[in-house]
Amino acid sequence: MATQQTTTAGRVLVAPSVILLFVWMIVPLVMTLYFSSLRYSLLDPDNVSFVGLQNYTAFLTDPDFLTALYNTLVLVISVLIISVCGGILVALLMDQPVFGQNVLRLMVIAPFFVIPTVSALVWKNLLMNPDSGLFAWIARSLGFDPIVWFTNWPMLSVIVIVSWEWLPFASLILLTALQSLDEEQKEAASLDGAGPISYFGYIVLPHIARAITVVILIETIFLLSVFAEIYVTTAGGPGNATTNIPFLVYKQALLNFDIGGASAGGIIAVILANIVAFFLVRIIGRNLEG
Amino acid sequence: MAMKQSTGKRIGVTVLAWVVAFLIFFPILWTFITSFKSELDAIAMPPKFLFFNWTLENYFAVQERSNYLKFAYNSIVLSIGANVFGLLIAVPAAWSMAFAPGKRTKDLLMWMLSTKMMPAVGALVPIYLLFRDLHLLDSLFGVGVVLLLINLPLLIWMLYTYFKEIPVDILEAARMDGASLLNEILYVLTPMAVPGIASTMLLAVILSWNEAFWTLNLTTSNAAPLPAFIASYSAPEGFFWAKLSAASTLAIAPILILGWFSQKQLVRGLTFGAVK
Structure with missing residues (x-):
């Protein structure tokens, strides 16, 4: 198989990628760690001093941080529930032999390709505006008062937008998994007289279980970093009702110029993501063996 | 074709699938339609769905402005x-x-x-x-x-x-x-x-x-x-x-x-x- 020559060549060819990724991963991380131990404000850049873990204790005891952590979790978990449960239903529906299946699939997957800033602004204005938005018209037509989405339900509004972006992803992945269920198994189940619920519970769900896990983990990674949608709709407000950890770090760094504090927040975000990544990498790694 | 379905059920599933897909796609479609409206038509109440003066002026305006x-x-x-x-x-x-x-x-x-x-x-x-x-x-x-x-x-x-x-x-x-x-x-x-x-x-x-x-x-x-x-x-x-x-x-x-x-x-x- 691999000769001495190809092994050497292999090492040489893989080196640029490894070096680039290593630098990209390590340099910012080490710098962030270093900054997180400093009192360092861009407003007063000549006055930098070492403060140890003070930024972390300040960050972790700051009520704003706890709110941001809470908001992050609410956003991630809500969108996960909506997109995964909705995704299973949509995937089951799209797996049926219906007229125009291919067109349907294109329509369902489309939101995933929309630039996040576009999604957010279209939803905020064209759909959710309490005066001239489409939802307001629907509410009034049905005799309700329109919901003042971003004032009264800011977090729910963000959740709705982000769910719309991620539902197609979950649907597409789960549909792909569904389609690999072999016909024989389906027929055997129907011959055995399995009802739709037991068919779903005993045949479908176990078959797509791994795909569901993968969807949950990948979405979690991305959802922990939701930024653009918040940036263009609420700017973290009102108050800090929709400030998640990425937005808090951005605010701390680029609006309050507090490099030390922002870095501590960044490290906390890294730790959170790594907890999820740990499980994801194991699952994908197991898949690689097979 | 996993399970034998009656024709009625099949039509039901088809309609449901189309409704769901349409709802998911709707915000994109709505953006597309709105892009051909005048600003006044865009915020009109009740909303104008298809019957308005279709115009390309926004596309020129976006480039110019x-x-x-x-x-x-x-x-x-x-x-x-x-x-x-x-x-x-x-x-x-x-x-x-x-x-x-x-x-x-x-x-x-x-x-x-x-x-x-x-x-x-x-x-x-x-x-x-x-x-x-x-x-x-x-x-x-x-x-x-x-x-x-x-x-x-x-x-x-x-x-x-x-x-x-x-x-x-x-x-x-x-x-x-x-x-x-x-x-x-x-x-x-x-x-x-x-x-x-x-x-x-x-x-x-x-x-x-x-x-x-x-x-x-x-x-x-x-x-x-x-x-x-x-x-x-x-x-x-x-x-x-x-x-x-x-x-x-x-x-x-x-x-x-x-x-x-x-x-x-x-x-x-x-x-x-x-x-x-």
């Missing part, structure tokens, strides 16, 4: 440029991991994957400061390098899964015939892997086109691509819905079409081969 083409140009340069250079680095790496694997290849792949999971916000502060000191803020080169780096693990991974499907015998036959390594990669591997490389490129372009964290934070005007251009419509121009819609339609149309072509590859790429 905010120079859409400049941002589109930046998006094209960034998403294609960064990934062409990315491929030049990734193809050899994927080749070596697929065809000349060592003991540590699997670990290396997993490690590359893990770099993709670093949240961007963890690197924001140092990258911002480095870019400020190196005068790379708001430069195509600077943002391009970042986009290349965040997509590199994905490129390598996808290419790796495609290369793995190519029978190694063919490459060895070429080697027996005395083909050099360069010729082997260029003339034997690449032609067979073209579909895989194209799919990989497509997905990477889509992801770069839609990337909004780094582009919002590292650009202001010169190097700003479309996500940042649209963000400028958040206020006060967000009140001009027809123009926002025209700008949005222009920004998402090309990638929507590319995306529709690459659905299958999307699954493989985004799940790192865990779901095929």
Whole structure:
């Protein structure tokens, strides 16, 4: 198989990628760690001093941080529930032999390709505006008062937008998994007289279980970093009702110029993501063996 | 055709499927329709669905008022440029991991994957400061390098899964015939892997086109691509819905079409081969 020559060549060819990724991963991380131990404000850049873990204790005891952590979790978990449960239903529906299946699939997957800033602004204005938005018209037509989405339900509004972006992803992945269920198994189940619920519970769900896990983990990674949608709709407000950890770090760094504090927040975000990544990498790694 | 369905049930399922798909797609359709309205029609109550004076004025206005083409140009340069250079680095790496694997290849792949999971916000502060000191803020080169780096693990991974499907015998036959390594990669591997490389490129372009964290934070005007251009419509121009819609339609149309072509590859790429 691999000769001495190809092994050497292999090492040489893989080196640029490894070096680039290593630098990209390590340099910012080490710098962030270093900054997180400093009192360092861009407003007063000549006055930098070492403060140890003070930024972390300040960050972790700051009520704003706890709110941001809470908001992050609410956003991630809500969108996960909506997109995964909705995704299973949509995937089951799209797996049926219906007229125009291919067109349907294109329509369902489309939101995933929309630039996040576009999604957010279209939803905020064209759909959710309490005066001239489409939802307001629907509410009034049905005799309700329109919901003042971003004032009264800011977090729910963000959740709705982000769910719309991620539902197609979950649907597409789960549909792909569904389609690999072999016909024989389906027929055997129907011959055995399995009802739709037991068919779903005993045949479908176990078959797509791994795909569901993968969807949950990948979405979690991305959802922990939701930024653009918040940036263009609420700017973290009102108050800090929709400030998640990425937005808090951005605010701390680029609006309050507090490099030390922002870095501590960044490290906390890294730790959170790594907890999820740990499980994801194991699952994908197991898949690689097979 | 798993279970025998009565005709009634079948029609029911079909109608339901179409309703659900229509609802999911509706915001995009609505944006598209609104882009042809006058500003007054765009905020009319009750909403005007199809019967209004269709006009192209918003598309001209978007170009005139905010120079859409400049941002589109930046998006094209960034998403294609960064990934062409990315491929030049990734193809050899994927080749070596697929065809000349060592003991540590699997670990290396997993490690590359893990770099993709670093949240961007963890690197924001140092990258911002480095870019400020190196005068790379708001430069195509600077943002391009970042986009290349965040997509590199994905490129390598996808290419790796495609290369793995190519029978190694063919490459060895070429080697027996005395083909050099360069010729082997260029003339034997690449032609067979073209579909895989194209799919990989497509997905990477889509992801770069839609990337909004780094582009919002590292650009202001010169190097700003479309996500940042649209963000400028958040206020006060967000009140001009027809123009926002025209700008949005222009920004998402090309990638929507590319995306529709690459659905299958999307699954493989985004799940790192865990779901095929």
